[in-house]
Every structure is written in C-alpha cells, then in structure tokens.
Amino acid sequence: MLFKVHLLNYICSCKNSSMSDLENEWFKDWFNSPYYHMLYENRDETEAAAFIDRLVEHLHPNADARMLDIACGKGRHSIQLASKGYDVTGIDISPSSILEALSTTYHNTEFFVHDMRHPFRINYYDYAFNFFTSFGYFDTYRDHLNAIRSMTLSLKPGGCFVMDYLNPSYIQKNLQPFSEIKKGATVFHLERSHDQDYFYKKIRINIPDKNEPLIYMEKVANFDLNAFKEMFALNGLTLQDVFGDYTLHSFLDTSSPRMIMIFRKDS
16 A cells, blocks of 8 residues: 555656656656666676675664665665665665565565655664665756755764765776677667766667667766765765775775765764
8 A cells, every 4th residue: 555655646746747857857767667677687686685794794783773775676785684684665766666676575674666856754764875876867966966965864863875886987997888688589789978977878679579679868977976975065974985896895996896985974
C-alpha cells in the first residue's frame, strides 16, 4: 500500500510538470526503461558487497543507525547494509526499480519512489549514501543544489553523507569514445563524449524486428572535488575523507577512477 501511495503521488507530480520539463529530464524515462535494466544487468554484486564491508568498517556506525540510500535503484547497496542489521530506507525516481527492490526479504528495509530534489524525512537519518554516480543528471546548477540541500536535510545534525562519484580527470583521460554491447539479439551502441559541463553517453539500441533504433542520452555533470566541497559547504557539511576506488585507496586526482567523499553535517 505504501508503494502504491508514493507511486500515485509521483505520477500526479509528473502530470503537474510542464512538457518541456519532462522532455529535458531524460533520466525519468531511461531509468524506468527495460533496456536500461538490460544494459546494466551485470553490475558486480561481489564488488558492491566488498565495498559496503570496507565502508562500514571505516565509518563504524552504531548498531541502531538509520540509513538512507538515495537513488537506490533495485536496492543492491541497501540490501547489503540491511544484511548487517541497520534500518535502511531506499528512494529512487524509477517505479520499476523500486518495485523490484520491494521484493527483498529483509524486514529492516523500506523503499519509496521519490525525486531526490525534494525533502524526505527531515533530520531523521544518521547516514545518507549516494552510490555509483547516481547524481549530476540535472540541467541546472540550481537543481543540483536543490538535490544536495534536500539530501542533507534528511540527516540529523552530526550525521554523515557519502557521495560516490566518477572522477572527471580520470574519465577525460581514459574516455572510450565508442563501444558495443550485445544482449542476445539486442545490440547497444554507446558513443561517449564530454564538454566542460557534462559527460555524455549516447545509447543507440538496435532491437530485432524494429526498423528504427531507440536512442537515449545519458548526461552527468562534470563536477570535480572542489565543486562538491563548495556545494556541500553551502548546506553545512564538511569534507572528512576522500577515497579513489572501492577498496578505499587514497584519492589521486589524475589516476583514481572514483571520488568517494565522506562529509559530516554540522552539529
């Protein structure tokens, strides 16, 4: 019932949005598409579990900590956290992802369809997480700030926020312009590029028995470490640590594939 209520609220909010807003917000369609789930179905669950183990060991949360997984997808990180006994809430803009996440058997999880730009449970969580570059999708800096403001509002004073984002310097240096992925008879052609503001991935999907390919465009903001420090500082959070990969090695600007940033909210 809770899922149905939140899904209805989400649909109503879409109806109240202008058509131009919906057209610009590519992620609403793409993240809910069966082809999105097909393309990314082989994400490394073992790597995700090992990363959560290391992160929890580093953070040392109290046993009764409340945790929020923002843009949780199907809940793979949420479930890993819940398996350690923490109370975990996952939110995501994709109804199909949340529907699958709700199939978990862990009693200490809950999942909701929710847009990260809007507040969710003010001053409620001890920890909030945003994993696997699940940010940077918006057209305006204001929307990105609104998202960070809403996400940090969910934290109690003194709470901890973990942002796991791509490292722009590394991506620019190692960008693979073209690749092709086959999923049975369906073929994904990926074209990557960037400018000073965004990284782009054009996805052309050739589907059997269809004359024209489906085309989607992913877009992620080109935010470096200083940009994140500034945006979080505007919302009362201070950078505590930054790591460069999922084994929590030190961050190196030109050679680390990730920016795993740990912020603390002012008390």
